[in-house]
Amino acid sequence: MTATAEPEIGKARLRKEDARLITGQTRWTDNLQLTGMLHMAVLRSPVAHARITNIDVSRATAMPGVAVVLTGEDFAAEQGSLPCAWPITEDMKSPPAPAMAVDQVNFAGEAVALVIADSAYHAADALEAIDVDYEDLPVVLDMEEALRDNDLVHPDLGTNKCATWIFDSAEAGVGTNVEDEIASAEVVIERTFRQQRLIPAFMEPRSVVVDTTAGMFTVWSATQIPHILRWMLSAVTGISEHKLRVIAPDVGGGFGGKLQVTPEELLCLLVARRMGRPVKWTESRTESMLSAHHGRDQIQKITLSARRDGTVTGLKVELLADMGAYLRLVTPGVPILGAFMFNSIYKFAAYRFVCTNVFTNKVPTDAYRGAGRPEATFAIERMMDELAVELGMEPMKIREMNWIKHEEFPFNTVAGLTYDSGNYEAATARAMELFGYDELREEQARRRSSGDVVQLGIGISTYTEMCGLAPSRVLGALRYAAGGWETASIRMLPTGKVEVITGTSPHGQGHETVWSQIVADKLGVPFEDVEVLHGDTATSHKGMDSYGSRSLAVGGTALVHAADKVLAKARTLAAHMMECDEADVEFASGSFSVRGTSTVRSLGDVVLAAHVAHDLPEGMEPGMDADATFDPDNFSFPHGTHLCATEVDTETGMVRISRYVAVDDVGTVMNPLIVDGQVHGGLAQGIAQALYEEATHDEMGTLTTATFADYLLPCAADLPAFLTDRTTTPATSNPLGAKGVGEAGTIASTPAVVNSVLDAVRHLGVRDIEMPMSPERVWTALQGRPDPGAGDVAAGGLGSIDAQGGQS
């Protein structure tokens, strides 16, 4: 066996997935064409809040190719309510969430009617012939205004307040009382930041195909969560779970945006059931922007107390989180995922987190890359800079004096978590060296003293995050409706080839490659001899899917355990075959041998013997397959130090990232090529939040950034080349030592960029600039004027404003 001649784990293997992706031999959901297939098009509400008084479908129904036009009334009896799996508090308000509006629309983009036709073109034509009469209701957009309950999104609830969730370190017995710390503090800093609303903007638009033939419902969907989707579709429709098969074929990105049970998935299924024919729906980009869930959208009021020497003592976080109009799958829980991360790597004595979730007439928010943790990291890293400014201290120094030292792990945090491992000193030292920190500070001083038009800023983000979602008991304690385990199966085929079945559901991450590496490494089989099956509930019947940087730390561990089971059984059979004591059997490079002899049986020989079962030890079952399910007992905690240098043109407000260094500690690396790629992509999305992206609405609640011409996804020319490196402190919570890397870049980079821009212009009197830091906003701040966005609720983002409610 060649595979273990060098370790597979850690090797920069080129990806197995690429062969089909670079040649166009892919299977995206929209590629599917089934015999007799109908096409579904969705009419969406152009208004954010209104009663539907009448829908006239007669003209549309008569149009060429149209099979049927359906409205909410047609589904009212069967559509139920879309699931929310995370009722964060016992008294959380949760409005019914119909897949299609019946008598009221609550956000612009909500489905109000469907056309089912013989082609997508005919279906789209007929949409224009549907007449809907709306009676406008007051539109609720701003969270603070919403909390006054003057106008209600859902009058039946009696309030726009969804829930309030609290963590208090004193009450939890893991820290002191934050009010005491603030009262006795030498320094108190209070700031308010706005996390603008973002759109996940996966490149593949969502698509669903439902087939009703073969005596069951087969649902193809561009989803991250085929297993959860099957469960939830069954729960909502009453279709028996064993009569539902969900397939996530090639899926073109997700970033949390496809972690959802969507109205369109449910509607496609209901239409297929009604028509008894296959049905396809594929969204346009604008539909995606209007109706797929958004991310972020919080107002963060942060109070930090410290001593004059720079030692932090207390941290109080008061959040408002915009739910949008409905609670989707994990909508209310997203800000709660951040609750444990505001204290980050620093040793606060006291911590209090209060989050109030608010309904507005906007598309629901839900998971977007990082989901709660980018918001937390942004706030604390901005606050550490604010403290440094207040005390006149070097910002890295103030972080260093407050962070957990490497010899202090495992460390119990003030948020009640136990960080298992880490080395913040090592990552920071490496980052500062790669960055040329001291030289850049000198350059910055030169430009300041010469009054250079282009000022230089240096931004720091020393972050940590929690990955590997999640220990099931923790999820239970947080009132999440499901577990956080993951499962894997290994099928040892008689020819020696291996099939791996995983409950994770990759959509660009490269699991087929890395899972093959893990199995090759453990079993000593060639990398090429492993096939990874995923994303089909018929082959992979059990799983919790992919999100939250969980796949490797949880799903990879399940795979290791399954491989261990294969080897344990194979060892017993090998001993039987070689007529020796099991204790004398050694395994190396894919072969069993008897210690001290030349007797050898390859794993393939043993697998074949198990398969033919002619001569097995007493009581041994034929075959060599194994399953394992792993439930982690802790999260994993990647960390790192990101440094960003920006050049800010003080005449135009233009920001250019001149250097970006990311040193991440994501634990043991399976494939460095893939890890670097994940970091690059994560950085791009975090930088985009800092500089480019924002979902904005007009005063009527219409999304004004509903195309890629308006919503500024960065292109290649908008981003710098990144310098990435790693330090490695293995996670102790799983045998691979892996922590997770999917979200790290996004979590870390936003505050690094914002801190950098502010560092460039703070000496010119600028105290804060809201995200995204567009040239207009930077320029305006440099003129010493209030931000044009501040106070303008319809701009979709108040941005970062200080406690006094304005900028300098």
Next chain:
Amino acid sequence: MHISVNVDGVTYADEVEPRLLLVHYLRERLSKTGTVVGCDTGNCGACTVHLDGHSVKSCQMLAVQANGHEVTTIEGLARDGKLHPVQEAFRSNHALQCGFCTPGMIMQAIDLLADESDPDDETVRKGLEGNLCRCTGYQNIVRAVQDAAQRMKPGAGPKQEQHSDEHVSSKQPVGGE
């Protein structure tokens, strides 16, 4: 309307509605599903193909506008089982993750390399401005394009793989319906 279009070396004759987009003609009628649709405003470039050797966004063209022309898609790049050097370079440099933008990105990169045989970082980034990727942060895409430029230099490989544009535009239509 009647059109005759050569796609990936095969000539197709079809009746199409005047409003049919080229990308839908490729995907729905010819089953060339390697070319994908990522947006409806011509911003993302996922649908990029070559028309007579030059990149176009096939969601911004009507099928009838391709009448009498040659279209090359991602599915027509490999020759005799050998990948195009840009395809090879994308794989070798991990320039794709979910892969949805990749067909368009590769087609645009080939077009770029026809004009710039040894592009620097900035030239590549500017040349790919019309193609969006949400996964990679572009770093490895830039690297792949530069790597492909080296692979395509004279003497770096068999002639027919060195310059796709030249190859495509000199190619005679074969087959047909």
